[in-house]
Amino acid sequence: MLYGVSYYPEQKDKDELQRDLTLIKESGINTVRMGEFAWSRLEPEEGRFVPDWLDEVVETLGQAGIRTIICTPTACPPAWLVTGCPEIRYQDNRGVVRPFGGRRHYCYNNDRYREACARIARRLGEHYGKNPYVAGFQIDNEPAQEGTGRCTCPVCRKKFSLWLEKKYGTIETFNQRSGSVFWSQEYQSFDQITPPVNTIEPGAQNLINAFYENPLVRLDFERFSSDSQIAFQNIQTAVLREYTDHPVTTNATGLATNSIDYYKSTKALDCYAFDYYPGLRNARVDSFPYAFARGVKEGAPFWVLEFMSGGGHRLSGSGRLQPNPGALKQAVVQAFAHGAQALLHFQYRTFPYGAEQLNYAIVDMDGIPRRRYREMKETAALLQKLEPLEQAAFPSQAGILLDYDTHWALRIKPVNDPCFTYLDYANKRYHSLERIGINADVLSFHAAWETYKVLLLPAAFLLDTDTINRLRAYVNKGGILIATFLTGVKNEDNAGYTQPLPAGLTDVFGVRVEEVEPVFEENHTTYTITLPGKQDGGEEQPENEDEVLTVKDGLWSELLSGTGKPLGVYREDYKQGSMVLSENQYGAGKAYYVGTDMPEETWQHFLRAVCDPVCPSYRQIAVPDGVECVVRFLQGRRIYFLFNFAGANRKITGCRGYRNYITQMPAADEEEMGKNGYLILEEEKHG
Incomplete structure (x- = not known):
């Protein structure tokens, strides 16, 4: 290093x-x-x-x-x-x-x-x-x-016009795809399209308040x-x-x-x-x-x-x-x-x-x-x-998909801002997986993610046709896809899809979005979740009381209809009986749609139930709260990197059969980590 x-x-x-x-x-x-x-x-x-x-x-x-x-x-x-x-x-x-x-x-x-x-x-x-x-x-x-x-100098203005002309070919095509007829914003030439007044740059200031510009012009300028x-x-x-x-x-x-x-x-x-x-x-x-x-x-x-x-x-x-x-x-x-x-x-x-x-x-x-x-x-x-x-490898079998167009689109026209931001939400879901022992990779929409066992698709607000088709094929061939609210709302032109949401994926998830609204402090609504049953010989296990959770929604609410299995159902208000979380068999795989946010502990229960059958945790030791565990493999042996961020001593149990990499001494069944401490355990060689 x-x-x-x-x-x-x-x-x-x-x-x-x-x-x-x-x-x-x-x-x-x-x-x-x-x-x-x-x-x-x-x-x-x-x-x-x-x-x-x-x-x-x-x-x-x-x-x-x-x-x-x-x-x-x-x-x-x-x-x-x-x-x-x-x-x-x-x-x-x-x-x-x-x-x-x-x-x-x-x-x-x-x-x-x-x-x-x-x-x-x-x-x-x-x-x-x-x-x-x-x-x-x-x-x-x-x-x-x-x-x-x-930059919006004369050079950038000219190059922006040329960039648009190269992309769209004719101004008529741009007008059609941007919906510029709205507010009579149709252009006669690309030279008339100027960089937007508004900006999403951190620290920058907008010159004109309440100046609403064409969403495609703004996205294309990004x-x-x-x-x-x-x-x-x-x-x-x-x-x-x-x-x-x-x-x-x-x-x-x-x-x-x-x-x-x-x-x-x-x-x-x-x-x-x-x-x-x-x-x-x-x-x-x-x-x-x-x-x-x-x-x-x-x-x-x-x-x-x-x-x-x-x-x-x-x-x-x-x-x-x-x-x-x-x-x-x-x-x-x-x-x-x-x-x-x-x-x-x-x-x-x-x-x-x-x-x-x-x-x-x-x-x-x-x-x-x-x-x-x-x-x-x-x-x-x-x-x-x-x-x-x-040289130790990362055994990641789960991936989280991110996209810059989606990030830009959700900053240009925010949803429930500032409570919800796209990258922060993806970050939280990464940590939900990390806390149940699953180290996930974070990948572009355009990466080669087809070999991952589980994909998490947080708030994929803007989805192009190619990505939609790849997601469909991924599930059809046996992948597990978990998507959240705000999926497939807009196309690559930053225009809303005029078909039922999630656009192009309603049959994959077995749901259609019927109604949406943001969730603020004053309108939380209770719903129940039935965790997916664990697979055993192809049959789902019977439900028990521990598998049913009652929680309140958060950030965003989508009422769902369709043929998907209702794992989450609203229990009060006019939303009573409406599905909000679904499971659907599609081809050889499964697709889950989460129409609202869940408390962190509930996310962990849900993700464990979904992921365990196909990519169980590689952890064989007990990791307490406040401790991060990174698992890697070297020549077939597990390597645990543990970091104590708890602010106090923490005990790690189940360490027998491992060796302290730094001291090269066999680990005790229980090892103690000090404040801001770290511990590296390697699986002992056998034979």
């Missing part, structure tokens, strides 16, 4: 640099990441490339066994470039042009800026592409971060902007590939913070990489981003290029809590357990100046190593012991 820090030698004087490099070499880490904000030093004036200051650091660290990830510095165009080419500046949805003085003040579609970026990427590729001390290349930095992913970011990135990717065999990637932020379709953006990259800043003080580190990362680029590992390091100040001026002792090490091992091939802390040393001054780091501004540095040093040594486990 590549383990280390981000470092900024361009900001250091000679004495500070030497002190830092000495401590970095003594820490035991094996990787640093440098250069992403150093354009003004690498190219102080147009065409003059000055890498000697960086060469010295790469060489010094490399000789000590520490390799460098070289970043292209294109997130921060220097003053000479912005002054000489003011047309490259970014224009937001309000028409505000960003001046020089921050970062990401560039238009990713501007050809002159793309040429300048290709030039600096080429010089870096030529210079470092074959360097044995280089571990890889990062393109730009956090593309589209801080509301810079939806798609166009995502495609534009990918094209900008891939120019540098292609340039670097001419000079290096080292891995090339870029660093994403969150699953959808920047509204770039990461499933598409990583196709030309060697791996998916992202930045992650979880709280490490009495907090559970969410593993959903790791499950997502494993599925972004099928078959490739993932990197975490910026990771939490400490507490104190932060960029926005508010603060972060310091990690508990041991929490940093625990979090790194957790990332390793979930398949991370690289993890680099941001950053090595706190900045004394600039917009990120006083920010969190491994070492404070004074350069004196303290407990975070010592813990990083311990973690680096620990990772060397864990290296043999890198």
Whole structure:
């Protein structure tokens, strides 16, 4: 595993640099990441490339066994470039042009800026592409971060029109598919279609309140902007590939913070990489981003290029809590357990100046190593012991399907906002599976998911015909499909289906949606659930009282009719007797439709009943609340990675027959984990 820090030698004087490099070499880490904000030093004036200051650091660290990830510095165009080419500046949805003085003040579609970026990427590729001390290349930095992913400048307006024309062919086709006759919004030419005033970018502001624009224009602008970011990135990717065999990637932020379709953006990259800043003080580190990362680029590992390091100040001026002792090490091992091939802390040393001054780091501004540095040093040594486990496989037989079009559509026209958000809901269902011992993969609608035993389809609001047909075939051939409310409401044009919902799948689920409404605090309604009977020789077991649960609905309510077996039925109000949860045999498989939300404990009961017959938990040990368990297989043996996020000691029972991987001692039947502790158990070899 590549383990280390981000470092900024361009900001250091000679004495500070030497002190830092000495401590970095003594820490035991094996990787640093440098250069992403150093354009003004690498190219102080147009065409003059000055890498000697960086060469010295790469060489010094490399000789000590520490390799460098070289970043292209294109997130921060220097003053000479912005002054000489003011047309490259970014224009937001309000028409505000960003001046020089921050970062990401560039238009990713501007050809002159793309040429300048290709030039600096080429010089870096030529210079470092074959360097044995280089571990890889990062393109730009956090593309589209801080509301810079939806440029509306004249260049982008023109390219958006051309993008639409290429997609639809004729303006008549666009008018028909977008339903632009509504509110007399029909166009005579693609040049008349401008970027939307409204935006779903985090942190961005809408200029005109209550300005309702065509849903397809808005969705297509999200798609166009995502495609534009990918094209900008891939120019540098292609340039670097001419000079290096080292891995090339870029660093994403969150699953959808920047509204770039990461499933598409990583196709030309060697791996998916992202930045992650979880709280490490009495907090559970969410593993959903790791499950997502494993599925972004099928078959490739993932990197975490910026990771939490400490507490104190932060960029926005508010603060972060310091990690508990041991929490940093625990979090790194957790990332390793979930398949991370690289993890680099941001950053090595706190900045004394600039917009990120006083920010969190491994070492404070004074350069004196303290407990975070010592813990990083311990973690680096620990990772060397864990290296043999890198090849352990994930035995995932369940998948959760995600889609960027659906995410964008549900932000453009939200449902029960802010109580319900698409990605948050998918996250919760992932953890429902995790808590019953099923490690699920998170996959694109367009991935190869046909071999999974169970698929969970949370709120698939927008479904195209191809995905509908694949889902039908999946169930027909024996798959288990679990879909929730808000499935198949819209088509790929962000237009509502004019057939019964879930569109194209009513026979698969054996239901039709008859009526819908959001669920607020004042209109919860009681319903009963009969858990699916366990299969034994092809016959369902008789129901008993323990299999019937009475709960209240949540978030959304859909009244269902049809031939599906009613597992959930409303018991009060005008909804009394209406089906809300169904089971249906379709071909060789089964399809379940959940027309409302369930309490977490009920979700776990339901998922266990559905999943156990086809993909039972691989756990053979008892995992208490507050403890995460990741199961992997190495040469046929189970490996358990256990992480205590409970905030207090926890006991793990049923450990006999396993060995503590770190101590190589046989585990007792009951093992105790301390606060922020971790435990790695491997199945003992037999014979």
